[in-house]
Amino acid sequence: MYGSSLSTLGEFGLIDLIRTRFPQPSPPELGIGDDAALLVPAPGRQLAVSTDLLAEGVHFDRSCGPDRLLGRKSLAVNLSDLAAMGAVPRWFFLSLALPAGFPLAGIEAILDGLAEQATDHGCLLAGGDTCGSKSGLVISVTIMGEQVPELLVTRSGARPGDxxxxxxxxxxxxxxxxxxxxxxxxxxxxxxxxxxxxxxxxxxxxxxxxxxxxxxxxxxxxxxxxxxxxxxxxxxxxxxxxxxxxxxxxxxxxxxxxxxxxxxxxxxxxxxxxxxxxxxxxxxxxxxxxxxxxxxxxxxxxxxxxxxxxxxxxxxxxxxxxxxxxxxxxxxxxxxx
Amino acid sequence: MYGSSLSTLGEFGLIDLIRTRFPQPSPPELGIGDDAALLVPAPGRQLAVSTDLLAEGVHFDRSCGPDRLLGRKSLAVNLSDLAAMGAVPRWFFLSLALPAGFPLAGIEAILDGLAEQATDHGCLLAGGDTCGSKSGLVISVTIMGEQVPELLVTRSGARPGDxxxxxxxxxxxxxxxxxxxxxxxxxxxxxxxxxxxxxxxxxxxxxxxxxxxxxxxxxxxxxxxxxxxxxxxxxxxxxxxxxxxxxxxxxxxxxxxxxxxxxxxxxxxxxxxxxxxxxxxxxxxxxxxxxxxxxxxxxxxxxxxxxxxxxxxxxxxxxxxxxxxxxxxxxxxxxxx
Missing domain, CATH: 3.90.650.10 (PurM-like C-terminal domain)
Known part of the structure; x- marks a missing residue:
């Protein structure tokens, strides 16, 4: 449908490709396609939000492992932050900066890995950004979870003797x-x-x-x-x-x-x-x-x-x-x- | 206090520098310093969330303008997305990928610009990520705003004759x-x-x-x-x-x-x-x-x-x-x- 490279796909083709791979939030929520996503937090819950940026040559080397696992890991590191607060994952946002000529099969594999991890943890892709990169691949994920305030666990409660x-x-x-x-x-x-x-x-x-x-x-x-x-x-x-x-x-x-x-x-x-x-x-x-x-x-x-x-x-x-x-x-x- | 380069400052020094420049959410909210930020959405409001990633050589050229304006613009483009929904800005998250040897004065100027724009719009920095970059500077911002659901404006309501x-x-x-x-x-x-x-x-x-x-x-x-x-x-x-x-x-x-x-x-x-x-x-x-x-x-x-x-x-x-x-x-x- 799209040929094998990013330049034939184009930015909006890429966004369409992403949209087809992830189930979207449903009304009254709004996912990909407007200026902002619209989300409905559950009443009485606090939001837990974390973000991690993975840069090629710093956090990963594409020659060391399959792109699918890179997709899985880029969501896993954010899920892990929510795990540490005891929060329940709800939504995530994905920004991709992609070098020109990046192979389409690589993008699809990264998205497959992200989608697997998202499905496993009941977390919906609600938006993001895609752009070119003059250098390596950059994957930036922001994740949002929820929990009732009394149950959230921080880093600050340890006591001597614990x-x-x-x-x-x-x-x-x-x-x-x-x-x-x-x-x-x-x-x-x-x-x-x-x-x-x-x-x-x-x-x-x-x-x-x-x-x-x-x-x-x-x-x-x-x-x-x-x-x-x-x-x-x-x-x-x-x-x-x-x-x-x-x-x-x-x-x-x-x-x-x-x-x-x-x-x-x-x-x-x-x-x-x-x-x-x-x-x-x-x-x-x-x-x-x-x-x-x-x-x-x-x-x-x-x-x-x-x-x-x-x-x-x-x-x-x-x-x-x-x-x-x-x-x-x-x-x-x-x-x- | 820190010398003039990023390598003397280090990652945690940089995080401290960022923390001192931005007022933080106060309890029961929690900003920089734990695995995730904890935020309290106002009851009955929907969340509007948008994210933009700016990459050096694609979205900006540091030789074309002062770093302070780059900081202002990286938040402005996200604020503009919330403006288009009619949402009120509340919090933002900042991820920075910085090349080794990036001048500290440049980082401070970017943060100054971000802080000006954030103050002007009543938007609190609640978290983020910092890391190295093997190539250019990358600035990724995720912004969150709120509005009562009835007042939010999308792209989908235009009618012939409008x-x-x-x-x-x-x-x-x-x-x-x-x-x-x-x-x-x-x-x-x-x-x-x-x-x-x-x-x-x-x-x-x-x-x-x-x-x-x-x-x-x-x-x-x-x-x-x-x-x-x-x-x-x-x-x-x-x-x-x-x-x-x-x-x-x-x-x-x-x-x-x-x-x-x-x-x-x-x-x-x-x-x-x-x-x-x-x-x-x-x-x-x-x-x-x-x-x-x-x-x-x-x-x-x-x-x-x-x-x-x-x-x-x-x-x-x-x-x-x-x-x-x-x-x-x-x-x-x-x-x-």
Missing amino acids: DIWVSGTLGDAALGLTILMQNHTGLADGSAAEFVVSRHLDPTPRCRLGQRLAESGLISAMIDISDGLLADLGHVCRQSGCGAEVWLKELPRSPAFEELAGVFPDYPWHLAAAGGEDYELCFTAAPEQRAAIAGVGKNTGIPLTVVGKVTRSFGRVQAIMPDGSLFQPPASGYTHF | DIWVSGTLGDAALGLTILMQNHTGLADGSAAEFVVSRHLDPTPRCRLGQRLAESGLISAMIDISDGLLADLGHVCRQSGCGAEVWLKELPRSPAFEELAGVFPDYPWHLAAAGGEDYELCFTAAPEQRAAIAGVGKNTGIPLTVVGKVTRSFGRVQAIMPDGSLFQPPASGYTHF
């Missing part, structure tokens, strides 16, 4: 990125390397878990792990006016991580403690809630693990090695500038 | 861009050239006018003129299931436009009829509302002019030259791909 919990396993995504950067290609299906690479390329936002934890009223603070556990825990500590102690030997690691750890001269604690992009949840709760929280983990099928303790040392995040010594983290998180 | 109105004057911004692209520098203060260039670099979003028109209940459809009058009127016609006839001799032109028109071999009708980025409003209304609408123009101090008539010819936008012949527009609007 347990520090994490969901799932840590370090897989950072290990997967390490493998991708060494140009490993053709990873065997079902291999440990394939697993950790997929954790980097196709992270699972913990939306249902975040909502269940928020609704349970059991937890005091929450954040998603995008910059690495220690860096993100640092944000919680600063906002809550406290500190944290993390026991590295307790960090949950996947069988694949354990299998691959042997290729490092030393055990790669830094990947589990400070590696980014796992998009697991880190939350705090009083110790007396331990059994009830374990129950939430069981009901959602996602392992939840206590990995440390909130302390009184303002802003200080200490990580303890298995031998009792202090872990010296490498520069944590990605440095943008 | 008058077609525009606000302000047309063609200035496109003429200003023409002058900028010819590398005119050092334009004399108060000159006609300086005026039209400023209309391109620093457009005025017609928010108050859009709200007054919406509240008046007098109008049937509205759009902002970003792609050129004829192209934008085409959107209204397609959404409303009608056509349009535009009389070029009625198009309101500024004294500066008239003064500069003489440098073209022919009178530059194409700039007034099809030039982009004036960010004026185009709206439709039944002829019996003419006097009342003129009153709204008088009250807001913005000239409003009838420039044509809605017709029954679905999707057909005809522009009539002063001699009665049909205007043949050049390819209208900017082609992105």
